[in-house]
Amino acid sequence: MNSYRHFRLETDDQGLVWIWMDHADSNANVLSSAVLDELERVVAALEADPPAGVVIASAKASGFCAGADIREFTRITNRDQALALMRRAHALFRRIESLACPTLARIHGFCLGGGLELALACSYRIALDDDRTRLGLPEVRLGIHPGFGGSVRLIRTIGAPAAFDLMLSGRTVAARQARRLGLADHAVAEWVLDRACRQVLQRRPPRRCPPLWLRALDSAPLRPPLAAWLRRQVRRHADPRHYPAPYALIDLWRRHGASDAMFAAEAKSVADLIRTDTARNLVRVFFLRERIKGFGRGDADFTQVHVVGAGTMGGDIAAWAVVQGLKAGLQDRGPQYLTAAVQRTARLIDKRFHRCHQRIAARDRLLPDPKGLEVPRAEVVIEAVVEKLETKQAVFRELEARADAGALLATNTSSIPLEGIAAVLERPGRLVGLHFFNPVAKMPLVEVVSGRDTDPAVAARAAAFARRIDKLPLPVKSAPGFLVNRCLLPYLLEAVRLLEEGVPAPVIDRAATDFGMPMGPIELADTVGLDICLAVAEELAQALGAEVPALLRRKVEAGKLGVKSAEGFYRYKGRTPLKPKAGAGPLPAAEIQDRLILRLVNECVAVLREQVVEDADLVDAGMVFGTGFAPFRGGPLHYARQRGFAAVRRRLEALAEKYGPRFAPDPGWELLQE
Numbered sequence: 091m092n093s094y095r096h097f098r099l100e101t102d103d104q105g106l107v108w109i110w111m112d113h114a115d116s117n118a119n120v121l122s123s124a125v126l127d128e129l130e131r132v133v134a135a136l137e138a139d140p141p142a143g144v145v146i147a148s149a150k151a152s153g154f155c156a157g158a159d160i161r162e163f164t165r166i167t168n169r170d171q172a173l174a175l176m177r178r179a180h181a182l183f184r185r186i187e188s189l190a191c192p193t194l195a196r197i198h199g200f201c202l203g204g205g206l207e208l209a210l211a212c213s214y215r216i217a218l219d220d221d222r223t224r225l226g227l228p229e230v231r232l233g234i235h236p237g238f239g240g241s242v243r244l245i246r247t248i249g250a251p252a253a254f255d256l257m258l259s260g261r262t263v264a265a266r267q268a269r270r271l272g273l274a275d276h277a278v279a280e281w282v283l284d285r286a287c288r289q290v291l292q293r294r295p296p297r298r299c300p301p302l303w304l305r306a307l308d309s310a311p312l313r314p315p316l317a318a319w320l321r322r323q324v325r326r327h328a329d330p331r332h333y334p335a336p337y338a339l340i341d342l343w344r345r346h347g348a349s350d351a352m353f354a355a356e357a358k359s360v361a362d363l364i365r366t367d368t369a370r371n372l373v374r375v376f377f378l379r380e381r382i383k384g385f386g387r388g389d390a391d392f393t394q395v396h397v398v399g400a401g402t403m404g405g406d407i408a409a410w411a412v413v414q415g416l417k418a419g420l421q422d423r424g425p426q427y428l429t430a431a432v433q434r435t436a437r438l439i440d441k442r443f444h445r446c447h448q449r450i451a452a453r454d455r456l457l458p459d460p461k462g463l464e465v466p467r468a469e470v471v472i473e474a475v476v477e478k479l480e481t482k483q484a485v486f487r488e489l490e491a492r493a494d495a496g497a498l499l500a501t502n503t504s505s506i507p508l509e510g511i512a513a514v515l516e517r518p519g520r521l522v523g524l525h526f527f528n529p530v531a532k533m534p535l536v537e538v539v540s541g542r543d544t545d546p547a548v549a550a551r552a553a554a555f556a557r558r559i560d561k562l563p564l565p566v567k568s569a570p571g572f573l574v575n576r577c578l579l580p581y582l583l584e585a586v587r588l589l590e591e592g593v594p595a596p597v598i599d600r601a602a603t604d605f606g607m608p609m610g611p612i613e614l615a616d617t618v619g620l621d622i623c624l625a626v627a628e629e630l631a632q633a634l635g636a637e638v639p640a641l642l643r644r645k646v647e648a649g650k651l652g653v654k655s656a657e658g659f660y661r662y663k664g665r666t667p668l669k670p671k672a673g674a675g676p677l678p679a680a681e682i683q684d685r686l687i688l689r690l691v692n693e694c695v696a697v698l699r700e701q702v703v704e705d706a707d708l709v710d711a712g713m714v715f716g717t718g719f720a721p722f723r724g725g726p727l728h729y730a731r732q733r734g735f736a737a738v739r740r741r742l743e744a745l746a747e748k749y750g751p752r753f754a755p756d757p758g759w760e761l762l763q764e
């Protein structure tokens with residue numbers, strides 16, 4: 091019976107067949123074509139000789155199944171190929187659903203996408219109730235929607251509202267929540283998991299289905315108003331021109347309901363979506379994320395970090411480390427400087443943890459430590475004090491003397507060259523930059539900065555630390571503004587210039603969000619704080635030869651600092667800008683977009699030429715994860731590639747003629763191959 095590469099089959103003394111998924115070439119189960127081939131054979135054997143029941147389980151520690159093999163998506167060249175893949179999975183899952191015996195998915199760890207679709211084809215689902223189990227259908231994040239019959243089965247299993255909530259957001263849920271939704275029949279502790287599987291298959295309780303009122307929402311008269319409401323909800327987050335998949339999914343359901351006809355329509359819809367630029371670019375971003383994660387693959391045996399400077403950044407870095415399960419010492423000039431950070435940490439903990447014992451344990455992990463007594467126990471020491479060279483040098487002189495000899499010494503500086511800080515160290519090679527972004531809890535990227543002297547092993551360990559606290563580490567060279575601030579700055583300055591020329595702020599922001607940026611540059615500047623923007627601008631302007639617009643300086647001098655002072659370029663009510671309606675401006679939107687975006691792209695080319703970042707893909711990754719640069723465009727350089735490098739360069743030349751040399755194409759364009 092065991093002639094499979096990716097599966098192991100066992101029959102227990104009750105006549106139940108346990109199918110253990112164990113992908114031979116990967117440490118996570120994925121439904122590649124080879125796996126589907128074998129699963130077809132497994133199912134054929136079960137059809138020929140039906141057992142008392144079937145448990146589908148995973149032998150991998152990582153989880154049940156991470157979904158379809160996304161690498162195979164990139165090899166799909168035409169619609170027929172895509173359609174064949176979907177139809178094949180449909181047929182296979184339908185056979186599983188129609189087996190003569192009951193079937194059960196035993197779920198632990200990741201159960202995502204195609205993996206959950208497989209589980210939904212089983213009669214029952216039992217999920218392990220621990221911190222790691224996550225169930226979800228994140229396909230929209232790749233520009234498609236569930237394509238293995240999951241959309242229909244999820245609606246049938248938990249009702250349309252909850253199903254759309256999961257499928258349109260792509261979010262995942264833990265075992266208990268899955269049980270509450272009806273997605274899992276039970277959420278149980280590890281020691282009863284196998285026993286629970288056996289019992290359910292023996293007793294064969296009726297399959298779960300949503301209550302009558304929920305099923306009624308699937309009826310023809312009620313679908314159109316609910317679909318219209320769903321479209322309005324999605325519109326608030328995703329423009330249909332950029333992200334067609336959620337709208338396609340809502341439409342499928344509006345037309346067919348969770349009927350058998352929706353299966354066929356689902357397959358066709360995914361076959362169409364999978365080849366769109368949006369899907370290809372989002373898949374690209376998925377692999378960029380994997381690549382960047384790879385930089386942090388080293389040993390991650392960290393238990394304690396120490397942060398010096400409990401301000402905006404230091405306080406939040408310590409809080410984040412605590413939430414990620416590390417102990418964090420937090421030091422400042424005196425206890426009074428720690429209070430605000432301790433309170434912020436408590437709020438983050440309450441948001442992240444819902445069980446009382448977890449909250450208490452997490453609070454205990456934050457160690458307010460005004461005297462720095464914890465320094466010798468920390469494996470990583472992060473300095474986040476004011477941006478002054480002498481202060482940082484004084485801090486590191488003391489830290490080097492007290493920290494463990496093997497501890498990482500890291501600075502969160504945004505602009506001071508690492509070499510200057512390292513000059514006071516006995517072993518300058520120990521110093522590395524860990525440049526976090528504000529707000530720490532929301533921004534996934536951390537630039538791992540190597541100075542002239544930084545030991546490569548130290549940089550690698552810093553990247554492993556960033557991974558350990560669930561951040562994406564991007565290796566960069568110590569150069570003014572590193573990658574992200576440097577490339578974002580020309581974009582922000584151009585926005586202020588447009589303002590000075592009389593283009594209304596909402597028109598500028600609208601042009602940027604229409605391009606696909608998560609927030610317009612004017613609102614972004616207000617959110618970051620105009621004083622911080624000005625400081626970065628002044629610092630970088632020198633190095634990059636840029637001009638700081640007078641309007642920015644005037645605002646800061648007038649104390650209009652943005653969200654934090656309730657007025658910057660906009661006025662604010664809480665955190666919400668009071669935007670006048672964006673009417674037509676003096677410039678066409680396309681011109682505004684080119685002025686904003688192409689200055690950013692041009693700076694990316696300069697960064698690449700100077701080898702601040704290793705290659706073009708990593709520039710794109712940094713900008714997508716560090717600034718939210720329109721992910722469906724695949725990153726700024728990829729955007730330029732798709733538009734045509736030569737065409738973008740010509741456009742920059744035209745802009746330079748019209749507006750001045752700040753648009754002059756960087757010499758690095760010469761090196762880019764179409």
Ligand code: NAD
Pocket residue numbers: 398399400401402403404421422423427473474475476477481485502503504505525526527528622
């Ligand atoms: P902040 O002014 O909010 O905090 C600085 C903290 O350092 C204050 O609490 C201050 O009391 C403390 N401090 C000053 N001297 C000290 C000393 N000798 N010992 C111990 N603590 C001392 O500043 P911030 O915005 O958190 O920035 C800190 C660092 O992070 C800077 O290097 C900055 O460039 C960098 N950074 C800031 C941002 C941002 O958006 N604010 C983003 C990335 C990096």
